[in-house]
Amino acid sequence: MSARPQPLVVGAGPAGIRAAAALVAAGLRPLVVDEAPACGGQIYRQRLVQDGRSTKDLYGSEAGKAERLHAAFAALDGHIDYWPQALLWNLRDGTADIAVAGTSRRVAYDGLILATGATDRVLPVPGWTLPGVFTLGGSQVSLKAQGCAIGSRVVFAGSGPLLYLVAWQYMKAGVEVAAVLDAAPATAKLNLIRAVPLDAGIVLRGARFVAELRLRGVAIRTGVEGLRFEGEGRVSGVAWREGGRERRLACDGVGYGLALRSETQLADLAGCTFRFDDRDRAWLPTRDVAGRSSVAGVYLAGDGAGIAGADAAERAGERAALALLEDRGLAVDRARVVALETELARIGRLRDVLEAAFPFPAHWAGAIDDSITLCRCEGITAGAVREAAKHFDIGEINRLKAVSRVGMGRCQGRICAAASAEVLAAATGKPIDGVGRLRAQAPVKPIPLALQLAADRSEDAA
Amino acid sequence: MSRHLDIDVAIVGGGLVGSSAALALRNMGFDVALLDKGFCGAQASGVNYGGVRRQGRPREQLPLSQRAHAVWPRLKELIGIDGEFLRSGHLKLARSEADMASLEAYAAEVADQGLDLELIGHNGLRERFPWIDGSILGASLCAGDGHANPRLVSAGFASAARRAGVHVLENTPVAGITRNGEGFALEAGTGTTLTAAIVINSAGAWADRFAADFGEPVPLTRIYPSMIVTEPLPPVMTVNIGIEGGGIYARQVERGNCVVGGERALPLADPDFSRPRGDGALAIMNRTAEVFPALRHAQAIRFWSGTEAAMPDRNPVIGFSGTTPGLIHAFGFTGAGFQIAPGVGEVLAELVRDGRTSTPIEAFSISRFSRPATSRPDQHRTSHGSGADQPPEPHNRGAHS
Ligand SMILES: Cc1cc2nc3c(=O)[nH]c(=O)nc-3n(C[C@H](O)[C@H](O)[C@H](O)COP(=O)(O)OP(=O)(O)OC[C@H]3O[C@@H](n4cnc5c(N)ncnc54)[C@H](O)[C@@H]3O)c2cc1C
Numbered sequence: 001m002s003a004r005p006q007p008l009v010v011g012a013g014p015a016g017i018r019a020a021a022a023l024v025a026a027g028l029r030p031l032v033v034d035e036a037p038a039c040g041g042q043i044y045r046q047r048l049v050q051d052g053r054s055t056k057d058l059y060g061s062e063a064g065k066a067e068r069l070h071a072a073f074a075a076l077d078g079h080i081d082y083w084p085q086a087l088l089w090n091l092r093d094g095t096a097d098i099a100v101a102g103t104s105r106r107v108a109y110d111g112l113i114l115a116t117g118a119t120d121r122v123l124p125v126p127g128w129t130l131p132g133v134f135t136l137g138g139s140q141v142s143l144k145a146q147g148c149a150i151g152s153r154v155v156f157a158g159s160g161p162l163l164y165l166v167a168w169q170y171m172k173a174g175v176e177v178a179a180v181l182d183a184a185p186a187t188a189k190l191n192l193i194r195a196v197p198l199d200a201g202i203v204l205r206g207a208r209f210v211a212e213l214r215l216r217g218v219a220i221r222t223g224v225e226g227l228r229f230e231g232e233g234r235v236s237g238v239a240w241r242e243g244g245r246e247r248r249l250a251c252d253g254v255g256y257g258l259a260l261r262s263e264t265q266l267a268d269l270a271g272c273t274f275r276f277d278d279r280d281r282a283w284l285p286t287r288d289v290a291g292r293s294s295v296a297g298v299y300l301a302g303d304g305a306g307i308a309g310a311d312a313a314e315r316a317g318e319r320a321a322l323a324l325l326e327d328r329g330l331a332v333d334r335a336r337v338v339a340l341e342t343e344l345a346r347i348g349r350l351r352d353v354l355e356a357a358f359p360f361p362a363h364w365a366g367a368i369d370d371s372i373t374l375c376r377c378e379g380i381t382a383g384a385v386r387e388a389a390k391h392f393d394i395g396e397i398n399r400l401k402a403v404s405r406v407g408m409g410r411c412q413g414r415i416c417a418a419a420s421a422e423v424l425a426a427a428t429g430k431p432i433d434g435v436g437r438l439r440a441q442a443p444v445k446p447i448p449l450a451l452q453l454a455a456d457r458s459e460d461a462a
Numbered sequence: 463m464s465r466h467l468d469i470d471v472a473i474v475g476g477g478l479v480g481s482s483a484a485l486a487l488r489n490m491g492f493d494v495a496l497l498d499k500g501f502c503g504a505q506a507s508g509v510n511y512g513g514v515r516r517q518g519r520p521r522e523q524l525p526l527s528q529r530a531h532a533v534w535p536r537l538k539e540l541i542g543i544d545g546e547f548l549r550s551g552h553l554k555l556a557r558s559e560a561d562m563a564s565l566e567a568y569a570a571e572v573a574d575q576g577l578d579l580e581l582i583g584h585n586g587l588r589e590r591f592p593w594i595d596g597s598i599l600g601a602s603l604c605a606g607d608g609h610a611n612p613r614l615v616s617a618g619f620a621s622a623a624r625r626a627g628v629h630v631l632e633n634t635p636v637a638g639i640t641r642n643g644e645g646f647a648l649e650a651g652t653g654t655t656l657t658a659a660i661v662i663n664s665a666g667a668w669a670d671r672f673a674a675d676f677g678e679p680v681p682l683t684r685i686y687p688s689m690i691v692t693e694p695l696p697p698v699m700t701v702n703i704g705i706e707g708g709g710i711y712a713r714q715v716e717r718g719n720c721v722v723g724g725e726r727a728l729p730l731a732d733p734d735f736s737r738p739r740g741d742g743a744l745a746i747m748n749r750t751a752e753v754f755p756a757l758r759h760a761q762a763i764r765f766w767s768g769t770e771a772a773m774p775d776r777n778p779v780i781g782f783s784g785t786t787p788g789l790i791h792a793f794g795f796t797g798a799g800f801q802i803a804p805g806v807g808e809v810l811a812e813l814v815r816d817g818r819t820s821t822p823i824e825a826f827s828i829s830r831f832s833r834p835a836t837s838r839p840d841q842h843r844t845s846h847g848s849g850a851d852q853p854p855e856p857h858n859r860g861a862h863s
Pocket residue numbers: 474475476477478479480497498499500501502503504505506507508509510511512513514515634635636637664665666667668669686687688689723767768769770792793794795796797798799800801802803856862863
């Protein structure tokens with residue numbers, strides 16, 4: 001091994017695995033860290049214990065991809081250093097602080113590939129904090145990792161392709177799905193016709209989900225407004241407006257989400273420049289087609305750099321690794337580079353269409369009642385946020401955080417920042433990109449006060 | 463967009479010093495503009511630890527500190543919010559006999575200043591503050607000190623100033639100040655120009671530049687104290703804690719979070735921003751778990767830091783320029799400006815109105831840096847000596863609070 005420190009890959013999902021594999025193929029030995037106990041990321045998350053379910057049961061039509069990816073990672077054994085259940089909580093100037101196995105290690109890296117993935121985006125609606133209400137991603141995790149359903153009669157609500165996928169997966173798992181409540185009007189789905197030449201398979205699969213759900217009697221509602229979750233102490237039903245009429249359904253579990261948001265705190269700590277992305281309606285680290293960020297030696301891949309899905313993540317991960325190799329002056333396969341970039345461009349166009357078909361209901365933000373909790377960690381209501389913005393004459397999200405505490409709690413705004421920015425924009429009449437971006441601070445997630453700095457260095461840890 | 467203002471007083475820097483001066487001046491009837499290159503209260507004044515502490519200050523700061531002490535309980539009336547100010551008391555811990563002796567010496571030195579310090583021995587400490595680790599030998603309590611929420615207090619003064627009629631111009635960096643007949647002409651970002659009879663230089667860690675422009679270079683350096691905060695915890699800490707000789711300082715806010723400071727952060731590429739070092743934050747966290755056993759299993763949820771102006775003798779610069787009539791300086795609070803700032807604001811307003819102030823500020827004159835080196839106070843030792851072997855700490859006794 002050379003005297004140069006190892007490259008560091010953060011995240012062992014589709015992007016991180018393909019990145020690590022490409023580095024290994026070129027003779028490098030990266031360190032791969034991930035919070036999860038096993039590889040796969042969110043989408044190809046593995047069960048915690050073998051429970052008799054097949055990969056087909058777990059991943060449905062994506063089982064082949066899941067198997068290939070898990071196998072690809074297994075094949076890296078011995079060629080990488082892999083720290084599962086490791087939290088990278090701080091980054092600076094080529095050094096990462098990583099909490100793993102009860103201590104914190106300082107790791108010097110040369111080349112950093114951030115493949116940090118995404119989590120659900122939500123806008124608060126009445127009852128969103130009731131027990132029994134989960135995010136769409138959370139509903140899926142509980143099914144995949146633990147084999148648990150979030151209820152026995154479940155409603156899925158919100159927007160985004162995940163809405164139908166999770167509903168279908170629950171139905172397949174034998175759970176009663178009472179309804180799918182889609183925020184987008186039915187006409188939005190006409191956009192999907194444009195997706196056919198880009199990826200007919202995805203359109204067909206979506207159509208099949210809807211058809212099979214309908215066949216089983218699942219109510220599919222579009223253009224849903226005024227969504228709220230009801231119940232005393234736990235969710236017992238959902239209510240909404242549809243074409244001006246009030247509707248109501250009993251249920252004991254809700255999966256709710258409005259597509260995904262990128263996990264960008266590490267890119268922020270790494271010093272990357274951000275720009276506002278209209279498609280994701282979010283601030284994202286800038287990158288070139290290869291995944292190079294604005295900071296030399298820092299590469300971005302997968303949903304953490306912008307929502308594009310698992311297929312894109314695999315390619316972006318590999319492309320970012322090739323960029324790292326190129327930047328080290330190592331030879332890369334040009335044909336492969338071109339193929340990856342062509343595929344990524346195609347998926348990018350597909351994403352444009354999907355966004356039009358599953359639009360984010362931004363107009364919900366202005367309608368959030370003052371009494372609704374916006375920031376769960378700190379218990380801050382939408383009304384308190386609006387009041388603080390008014391009292392202090394504030395139209396910028398970091399200032400809003402300072403005076404209202406919104407985004408200051410355990411989640412550091414990962415859950416509430418998008419919604420808070422929407423509420424602030426609506427309250428001040430500013431465009432969403434005019435209220436700024438919540439700056440990240442370490443630690444990325446909470447760490448124990450008693451966490452000790454390990455005496456060793458990564459080099460001997462391997 | 464270009465605009466021009468012709469006013470009595472232009473205040474450069476909307477930290478707590480500038481915004482409290484703005485409010486005081488406006489209340490006296492002056493036409494005032496408060497300019498900030500970013501948002502008012504977004505720098506040191508809004509991100510500091512929140513210690514509202516007189517104890518531990520050098521003797522020469524105490525009259526000013528006492529003046530500020532009278533302002534803190536009146537925040538609600540002054541700015542419409544109480545800023546979460548809590549008169550909890552400030553307890554300074556001694557880890558060794560030498561530290562205890564140092565606390566005793568300080569108490570004797572400032573006995574006539576009205577701080578009402580109470581020295582507490584080991585047994586007393588165990589009895590009254592059983593949540594502090596038994597290895598601490600003793601402490602000095604200043605019951606009248608406390609803590610507050612800097613994020614609210616600083617923004618609160620600026621928004622009260624705005625409501626009172628001050629022209630608060632945010633995101634308006636002052637690019638240059640020139641002498642213009644009897645007064646000054648200011649050029650600021652976004653095409654703003656001002657003419658003013660008086661200029662107050664309260665630009666915090668950026669103030670040295672304006673002093674130098676008027677022929678008064680000062681040995682100002684920047685420091686970046688590191689902060690960590692825990693998740694909300696059940697009530698543990700009943701007082702604001704400092705430690706003699708430095709180390710950490712800690713307080714618990716009403717919501718339950720414990721805020722702990724110590725160590726030094728590092729500036730980012732844009733030196734207006736800074737971030738704690740990972741190992742520095744861990745050191746603060748580990749020490750917190752040692753001194754407060756009840757926090758041993760708590761989690762830290764956020765770190766931050768801020769940019770602060772430090773002077774080598776750890777005293778601020780407050781008062782008229784030595785070269786330029788109508789120019790007043792107020793900067794360089796060296797990690798301890800939060801508590802005194804509301805008093806400084808009143809003093810600055812008096813200087814503008816009367817040309818003098820009832821509070822002694824001679825020790826803070828900018829001219830002390832133009833005197834021959836021999837008469838300059840020692841760089842690392844203060845009159846009552848502590849923290850002597852350390853680089854400039856946020857304040858003279860090694861810990862804020
Ligand atoms: C992390 C930290 C912890 C601290 N803890 C404590 C504590 O517990 N107790 C205590 O008493 N003190 C504490 N302090 C010190 C205290 O915060 C400062 O001494 C005090 O806030 C200084 O106030 P200020 O108004 O001079 O500076 P600032 O608040 O920094 O204000 C200066 C302002 O000037 C503006 N400015 C600069 N250049 C220009 C320009 N060209 N044009 C326009 N505007 C400009 C800046 O944007 C800034 O807003 C701490 C400081 C820090 C950083």
